[in-house]
Amino acid sequence: MAVILDLVVQNAQMLLVLLLAPLLTGFVRKAKARLQRRRGPSLLQPYRDLLRLSRKETVLAEESSWLFRVIPYLIFAATWVAASLVPTFAAGLMFNWSADLIAIIALLGSARFFLALAGMDVGTSFGGLGSSREMMIATLAEPATIMIVFTLALLAGSTQLSQVAAFMLSPAVGLRVSLGLALVALVMVAIAENGRIPIDNPATHLELTMVHEAMLLEYSGRHLAVIELAASLKLLLYLSLIACVFLPWGQAQPGAGPAAQLAGVGAYIGKLAVGGLFLAWFETSIAKMRVFRVSDFLGAALMLGLLGTLLLFVSRSL
Amino acid sequence: MPTLADAIAAGLAIGDENPWPRRAVDFDHWRALVEELAAGRWTLLGLWGDQDAVHLALLDEAPREVAVVTHRCASGVFPSVGRLHPPAIRFERSIKDLFGLEPIGSPDLRPWLDHGRWGLRAPLGARPELASAALEYAFLPAEGEGVHQIPVGPVHAGVIEPGHFRFSVNGEAVVRLEERLGYAHKGVERLMMGADLERAARLAGRVSGDSTVAYALVFSRAVEAALAVEVPPRAIWLRALMAELERLANHFGDIGAICNDVAFALMHAHCGALRERVLRVAASCFGHRLMMDRVAPGGVSVDLAPEGVKRIRDLVGTARRAFPPLVELYDNTASLQDRTVGAGLAEPALVRRFGCGGYVGRASGRRFDARRDLAYPPYDGLRFEIPTLEEGDVNARVWIRIREVEQSLALVEQILDGLPDGPVRAPVAAGRGEGMAVVEGFRGDILAYLRLDADARIERCHLRDPSWFQWPVLEAAIGGNIVADFPLCNKSFNCSYSGHDL
Numbered sequence: 068m069a070v071i072l073d074l075v076v077q078n079a080q081m082l083l084v085l086l087l088a089p090l091l092t093g094f095v096r097k098a099k100a101r102l103q104r105r106r107g108p109s110l111l112q113p114y115r116d117l118l119r120l121s122r123k124e125t126v127l128a129e130e131s132s133w134l135f136r137v138i139p140y141l142i143f144a145a146t147w148v149a150a151s152l153v154p155t156f157a158a159g160l161m162f163n164w165s166a167d168l169i170a171i172i173a174l175l176g177s178a179r180f181f182l183a184l185a186g187m188d189v190g191t192s193f194g195g196l197g198s199s200r201e202m203m204i205a206t207l208a209e210p211a212t213i214m215i216v217f218t219l220a221l222l223a224g225s226t227q228l229s230q231v232a233a234f235m236l237s238p239a240v241g242l243r244v245s246l247g248l249a250l251v252a253l254v255m256v257a258i259a260e261n262g263r264i265p266i267d268n269p270a271t272h273l274e275l276t277m278v279h280e281a282m283l284l285e286y287s288g289r290h291l292a293v294i295e296l297a298a299s300l301k302l303l304l305y306l307s308l309i310a311c312v313f314l315p316w317g318q319a320q321p322g323a324g325p326a327a328q329l330a331g332v333g334a335y336i337g338k339l340a341v342g343g344l345f346l347a348w349f350e351t352s353i354a355k356m357r358v359f360r361v362s363d364f365l366g367a368a369l370m371l372g373l374l375g376t377l378l379l380f381v382s383r384s385l
Numbered sequence: 386m387p388t389l390a391d392a393i394a395a396g397l398a399i400g401d402e403n404p405w406p407r408r409a410v411d412f413d414h415w416r417a418l419v420e421e422l423a424a425g426r427w428t429l430l431g432l433w434g435d436q437d438a439v440h441l442a443l444l445d446e447a448p449r450e451v452a453v454v455t456h457r458c459a460s461g462v463f464p465s466v467g468r469l470h471p472p473a474i475r476f477e478r479s480i481k482d483l484f485g486l487e488p489i490g491s492p493d494l495r496p497w498l499d500h501g502r503w504g505l506r507a508p509l510g511a512r513p514e515l516a517s518a519a520l521e522y523a524f525l526p527a528e529g530e531g532v533h534q535i536p537v538g539p540v541h542a543g544v545i546e547p548g549h550f551r552f553s554v555n556g557e558a559v560v561r562l563e564e565r566l567g568y569a570h571k572g573v574e575r576l577m578m579g580a581d582l583e584r585a586a587r588l589a590g591r592v593s594g595d596s597t598v599a600y601a602l603v604f605s606r607a608v609e610a611a612l613a614v615e616v617p618p619r620a621i622w623l624r625a626l627m628a629e630l631e632r633l634a635n636h637f638g639d640i641g642a643i644c645n646d647v648a649f650a651l652m653h654a655h656c657g658a659l660r661e662r663v664l665r666v667a668a669s670c671f672g673h674r675l676m677m678d679r680v681a682p683g684g685v686s687v688d689l690a691p692e693g694v695k696r697i698r699d700l701v702g703t704a705r706r707a708f709p710p711l712v713e714l715y716d717n718t719a720s721l722q723d724r725t726v727g728a729g730l731a732e733p734a735l736v737r738r739f740g741c742g743g744y745v746g747r748a749s750g751r752r753f754d755a756r757r758d759l760a761y762p763p764y765d766g767l768r769f770e771i772p773t774l775e776e777g778d779v780n781a782r783v784w785i786r787i788r789e790v791e792q793s794l795a796l797v798e799q800i801l802d803g804l805p806d807g808p809v810r811a812p813v814a815a816g817r818g819e820g821m822a823v824v825e826g827f828r829g830d831i832l833a834y835l836r837l838d839a840d841a842r843i844e845r846c847h848l849r850d851p852s853w854f855q856w857p858v859l860e861a862a863i864g865g866n867i868v869a870d871f872p873l874c875n876k877s878f879n880c881s882y883s884g885h886d887l
Contacts, residue, residue, distance in 0.1 A: 103654035192535040196868070265720060268648035272543030273872040275535075276646075284542070354720040355648035358557060358869045 076328065077161040081151040083332070084307070088150070088299035089113035091306070091339055098347035113299065117292045125288030128189040138185040139286065139293040142178045146297040149174035150304040154311050156331035157319040158229050166228045168216045171308070172209070175260070178297070179205055186282030193274050197281025200358060204266065204278065207365035208259045211252055214372025218249045219312060221379050228308075232315040245375040250313050252371035257305035259365055261298075264350040266361055269298075276355070306342040307335075314338055389427060389445035389452045392418060396454055402819045403610040407440070407453040415456045416464050418443070423469035428740035429854075430823070431832045432466060432473050433847040434480035436511050439463045440847075442821075442832060444740065449758045453821070453834070458486050461511075465491035472739045472854060483574065485510035496520050498567040498886060509575055527553030527561040535868065539568045546882035550871070557867040562860045569886040577846040582608060582813060585843045586681050589833070592848055593884030594675065598624075598631040599826030600848065600884075601680035606761065607833040608682040611820030612841065614813050618805045620684030621762050626697070626800045627667075627676045627685075628824075629793045633704070634663040635827040636786045636793070639879055643783055644715065646873045647724040655711050659704060666700045669693070684810030694801055701794050708794075712787050725780040729874030731862045733777060739854045742829025744785040745878055749777035755825035767799050777862075779877040815841035828852060828881060850884030 093110040100107025109115075127135065152166040152174075160166070179201065186198035220226045222245065223234035234240060259266045262279035271277060274284070283294055311318075317334025319327045356364065396408025410418065421427060422443065430442035430451060442453045456463050465488035467474035477488040478497035485507030488494075499506070501520035505513045524534075532555050539547035547568035553561040573592055577585050589604035590597045602624055609616055641656025664674040670693035671679050679686055715721060731741070736749035746753055754771045756764040772788035774781040819836045829851030836844040859878045863871055 099650070103650055104658070105654060192533075196535065264648045270650075271648065272541070273646060274537060274542045275871050276869045350648075351651050352718075353649075354644070354718060354724055356720065357724060358867060360723075 073161040076157055077151075079328075080155055080157065080160060081147070084150045084153075084155060084300065084303055085147065085296075087336070087339070088296065088303040089117060091303050091343055092299040094340065095302075095343045095347050095350075098344055099351055102347060102351040113295075117296060120287075120292035120295065121289045123288045125290055128191075128285050130190050131188055131285070135185055135188045135285075136290070138181045138188075139290040139297075141181045143293045143297040143300075145174045145178040145181075146300045146304070149178075150300045150307070152228070153304060153307045154229055154232060154318060155307050156335040157323070157328055158232055158315070158321060160229070163227065163229045168219070168226045168228060168231075171228075171304075172212055172216070175301070175304075176205070176209065178301075182282055182294075185286075189285045191285060193277070193281045193284050196275075197278055197284075200278045201282060204259055204361055204365065207362055207369065208256050211256050211365055211369040211372050214369060214376055215249045215252050215256065218245050218372060218375035218379065221376065222246070228311055232311050232318065235312065235315050245378045246313070248371045248375035248378070250309070252368040252375070253309055253312075255364065255368035255371075257309065258346075258349075259361070259368075261302045261305060263346065265353050265356040266364065268355050303339070306339055306346075309342065310335070310338040388448055389443060389450045392421065393452050393454055399455070399819075402453070403613070403821070405451040405453060405821055407455060407819075410454045410456060412456070412464060415441075415454065418454060419464065419466050419469055422466070425738070428737075429466075429470060429472050430740070430830075431834070431847070431849040432476035432480070433834065433849070434484035434486055434509070435845055436484065436509070439480060439486060440834065441466065442834070446753070451759065451821075451823070461485065462487045462489050464489055467491045467493065472857065475853065475857065481507075483507065483509045485512070495522060498570050500567055508572075509578075522565065524551045524563050524565075525561065529555065529560070531555050532560055539565075548882050552868060552871070554868055557869065559863050559866055559868055559871070562863045562871070564856055564860060566856065566882060567886050569883045571883075571887065573887045574845075574847065577843045580843050582682050582841055582843075585835075585846060587678055589846075589848060590677050590680075592887065593850060593881040594677075595635055596631070596826040596828065596831070596850075596881070596884065597675050597677045598627045598680055599824050599831055601678065602628060603822050603824035603826075603831045603833040604835070604846070604848065605680055605682045606822035606824060607820040607835045607846075608813065608837070609820070610822060611818030611835060611837050612813060612816055613818075614683055614811055616684055617808045617811055618763075619688075619807045620809045620811075622800055622804050623685045623689055623809060624680050625763050625767075626689070626797060626804075627671065627679060628826075629796045629800065630663055630667050630697075631676065632827040633790060633793050633797075634660050634667070636790045637663065639876070640711075640715070640783060640786050640790075642879075643725070643779065643873065643876045644721060646876045647721060649718065649721050652711060652715060652721075655707070655714075659707060659711075662700060662703060666696050670696055681810070683813040684808070686810070688809045689804075694804070697797060698801060701797055704790075704794055708790060715783065715787075722780065724870075724873060725783060725877075726778060728779045728870050729859075729862045729866060729877060731777040731858050733775065735858055735861055736777065739858050741854045741858055742825075742851045743827070743855070744782050744789070744829075745855045745858060746829065747771065747773045748781035748785045750775045753830070755823045755830040759823045759830075761822075761824070763800070763803075766803075767796060769796050779873055782877040813841070815839070826851065828879070828884075829855070831884075848884075848887070850881050850887075852880035852882075852885040855880045856885060 093113045097107045149171045183198040183201050186194035219231050223231040267278040319331035393408045396410040399407050427443040430444045432441050438455050438457050440453055440455050444451055467477050468490040474493050477491050480486050482496050482499035506516040507513055532553055535552040537550040539549045549565040551563045590601040592600050637656045637660040641653040644652035667676050668674040671687050731749045733750040736746055736751050752773045769792045772785055817839045821834045823830050823832050832849040835846040838844045855878055863874050
């Protein structure tokens with residue numbers, strides 16, 4: 068019986084992230100539009116876009132190989148698995164033993180690797196441009212992420228997310244400078260990883276300035292729909308990750324009843340809304356930076372992560 | 386020091402040209418003038434073809450004189466101006482495409498407007514030839530280790546005008562940019578030939594839609610110069626009012642769009658709202674958002690009602706309240722300044738050489754504004770300043786626009802205060818004649834030259850967009866920048882494709 072309940076909760080979590088992801092994207096767009104005194108499209112517009120794209124004909128470039136057709140599904144699968152590993156509304160999920168920070172980073176890293184391959188596969192100059200920029204960002208963002216993971220793992224004694232969350236809920240955590248540094252660094256990495264302003268502009272139509280979108284330029288139809296959904300999932304994943312690690316309050320504990328589970332869902336959606344609002348406000352108040360300034364931005368994230376780790380070694384109480 | 390008038394005095398007078406002199410010159414005289422042009426004595430104002438002649442319009446910057454010289458091309462050739470003075474090269478390539486007249490000694494004989502899709506070679510020349518094959522086009526080479534090319538356009542990811550840009554890049558750094566334009570060629574010069582004044586005025590107003598008032602104005606002024614039409618004072622003032630409203634709308638749009646290109650959508654949204662206000666007031670006062678076909682030879686086609694005056698005054702009040710906070714936002718947003726300061730440098734020497742008008746020229750220290758320097762009414766009686774900066778970067782071009790918005794708001798108020806009463810249109814009597822005019826559009830000085838036959842039909846009409854001198858400078862300004870900064874630099878120039886491609 069307990070196994071069945073666990074399975075239900077785990078599956079609910081997987082479906083929840085899938086269903087919520089486009090809504091979050093729509094919410095951020097709406098919030099940005101309101102901040103610019105525009106009405107903005109409906110919250111449901113991303114769902115409609117996905118439906119529209121999935122019904123449309125898929126056009127393939129003549130030069131493209133089988134990789135180009137397979138990659139959208141690879142990216143989607145990797146991102147979905149990563150997103151469903153992060154405890155969202157309930158801790159102690161069935162797959163918790165695998166919900167490891169390193170595993171999530173590896174999944175996202177492989178999704179990125181395949182996307183960059185797809186960008187170069189068709190042989191257009193924009194795809195190559197996008198792939199090279201994406202890789203430049205990745206080489207800077209991934210070390211920063213690893214440093215953040217080190218900080219958390221040293222504190223919690225584990226890289227498993229549920230244990231990190233449990234540690235954060237426990238009285239042992241206290242007020243630690245390292246955690247503050249890790250939070251700021253993780254937010255910066257999340258912005259870069261999701262191609263948000265100031266690193267990349269998801270709404271731009273200027274081919275020459277694109278990073279993420281440049282790799283997708285040749286995609287259409289259901290392939291594009293799947294990649295768009297994966298991009299939404301990734302944004303959701305990072306917000307969930309920040310929420311799970313730094314704001315684990317409100318999560319349903321293992322063995323909790325349906326009411327607690329529902330309360331957990333409510334708390335989770337509330338956290339996402341706050342995160343989405345913050346993202347919209349941040350993106351509205353800043354211009355995109357020059358491509359080569361990205362290294363400064365992510366270098367700062369790396370330094371913060373490094374400082375967090377070092378502080379732990381220097382002083383056990385900070 | 387001899388003036389431009391002295392320099393062309395030896396040429397053969399033609400007779401009925403207005404308001405500036407035109408002289409027919411021989412081979413040697415043409416060459417001598419081109420040498421002086423290349424030495425920086427004059428500024429190139431325009432170079433255009435006719436069936437058997439080429440015309441060269443020159444501006445003497447110090448006393449602000451304009452003169453035109455014409456060279457008869459007896460054997461279908463003329464001495465190249467571009468050989469010594471690069472700003473003329475694209476004009477010569479167009480003359481060769483349209484009229485089949487060959488510039489002898491030109492360093493670049495590739496086609497420019499003709500992409501081999503017309504079915505004709507030299508369609509406006511004395512002997513058009515049938516042609517079917519598309520033309521091969523060789524881009525200029527850029528060689529070196531790791532240098533590769535990025536072709537962009539003519540179809541872009543956004544809804545913008547068509548143009549092809551060939552980047553030679555080393556990683557992200559631009560080694561060379563070459564533009565290829567002509568995709569928006571509509572054959573305006575051919576359509577003009579034989580058109581009556583009404584149709585020709587409509588055509589002129591559609592050369593570049595965002596400058597429709599300026600184009601209609603420059604065309605009408607050229608017609609009025611050719612036929613010695615006395616325009617009623619109220620029409621003259623209403624024209625200036627429309628021209629300033631057009632400038633305001635475009636500058637608001639540009640300032641927002643430049644910020645939007647660095648993903649600062651907040652400025653874009655607010656500036657877009659301001660632009661929309663201007664367009665709506667224009668629609669309610671003149672019956673068309675862009676005021677298309679409202680300026681016509683002889684005057685204007687609609688009068689401004691008294692409640693229109695109030696609406697425009699309200700608009701000025703709103704803009705005066707809403708604009709300064711936006712300027713402050715622009716100036717105080719560090720991430721925005723980080724992108725615009727120092728990007729896309731247009732060298733002052735180059736800008737002077739090309740005679741760039743408008744904000745491109747004035748942001749790089751070329752203090753030229755046709756409203757003052759080739760003053761036409763009512764601007765000769767109005768008070769306004771011509772903001773000039775020396776930096777020549779994207780930021781300077783934004784600031785010139787900001788300052789011009791302030792000037793235009795003041796001008797609109799002055800025009801409303803001084804608006805005379807009376808009729809708004811004078812009859813235009815048919816007759817033979819030749820006229821020229823220069824008008825300051827929001828991009829810079831637009832030149833019109835036209836010749837009318839005895840029925841006042843257009844024999845030849847040439848409209849020169851300011852972008853002719855700005856596009857080449859953009860190529861130079863992007864050199865050394867990174868590819869990702871090109872859209873920003875391009876938007877700060879905001880050259881017209883349509884006006885250039887004709």
